[in-house]
Amino acid sequence: ExxxxxxxxxxxxxxxxxxxxxxxxxxxxxxxxxxxxxxxxxxxxxxxxxxxxxxxxxxxxxxGTYHGDLIERYRCDDADYIIVSYAALGAESKVAVDELREEGKRVGLARLRFFRPFPSEDILSLSKQSDLIVIDRAVSIGFEGPLFTEIKSTLYGVSDARVYGYIAGLGGKDVTYKDIGKMVKKVMDGRWKGVEWYDMEG
Structure with a gap:
């Protein structure tokens, strides 16, 4: 202390x-x-x-400890897709990245440490090499996930990266690394059709 x-x-x-x-x-x-x-x-x-x-x-x-700056980057250097999430979702996403890498899928993670100030420059830098899969644990009622909106706004007109959005884990519902892996694979398989509310059952 x-x-x-x-x-x-x-x-x-x-x-x-x-x-x-x-x-x-x-x-x-x-x-x-x-x-x-x-x-x-x-x-x-x-x-x-x-x-x-x-x-x-x-x-x-x-x-002797370091948690990143505005964002924490994990295995992003050669990633085709980068998961963008935060807080506990970020911890589960890190495990999902390792599992997907073992399957030969080049996936990375950008874990936001701050929503404001928004890390626009970091997001733009990541988008130059990778498409982004955004997992929100919130929803702007009547629209979509707030992080998804912020990222699209950041990239509008200056990046060709595709941005995919999910809403998951509202109200504290568990989202595991296996769930995140399924979200990523759905994007990679071309089955993502728009902002998706993940796992609405149970």
């Missing part, structure tokens, strides 16, 4: 709930100030995109 405390910057709260010094916190921003506040938020995310890789490297040098 001491090492972690030394690594992290000292936290100096700017706004305190102090009964000895009461203040009012409001969430109303007047129209003349609103654009400036939103721009400041956007700039903060762009700065974070630059700083995250630097801090990841500092962490690795100090503690």
């Amino acid at each position: 001491k090492d972690i405390d030394e690594f992290l910057p000292k936290r100096e709260p700017q706004w305190l709930l102090d009964p000895e010094n009461p203040v009012t916190h409001g969430n109303i921003i007047m129209p003349k100030d609103y654009p400036r506040i939103r721009r400041a938020m956007q700039d903060a995310h762009e700065n974070a995109k630059r700083l995250i890789p630097e801090i990841s490297r500092e962490w690795r040098e100090r503690f």
Whole structure:
């Protein structure tokens, strides 16, 4: 804990709930100030995109572990298809990649560590060599998976890569590496017909 405390910057709260010094916190921003506040938020995310890789490297040098920058790449160098997922789906996808590789299928994994700032440059780089299979654990009701939408938007007009989408594991339903392998094989066999809700039975 001491090492972690030394690594992290000292936290100096700017706004305190102090009964000895009461203040009012409001969430109303007047129209003349609103654009400036939103721009400041956007700039903060762009700065974070630059700083995250630097801090990841500092962490690795100090503690010996490394979890990737905005995304974690796994066996992507020669992949024909790259699974794009996140969180627990990413862990299962890594096992699926190894299983598929043993079958001679050139598949890799891009595991998102951050949704915002969105890793647009990384996704574009991966799309230059591979098609992308996106597995969402969420749905934008009335449309499709949010990660699928973000990736298509990133690649629109600048990449010829195909992007395939699945929605799976909503509400915490288990999605195993075997399930992910089936999704990939369906794409590779030409049986994917559009954004698919995987395993709706049971």
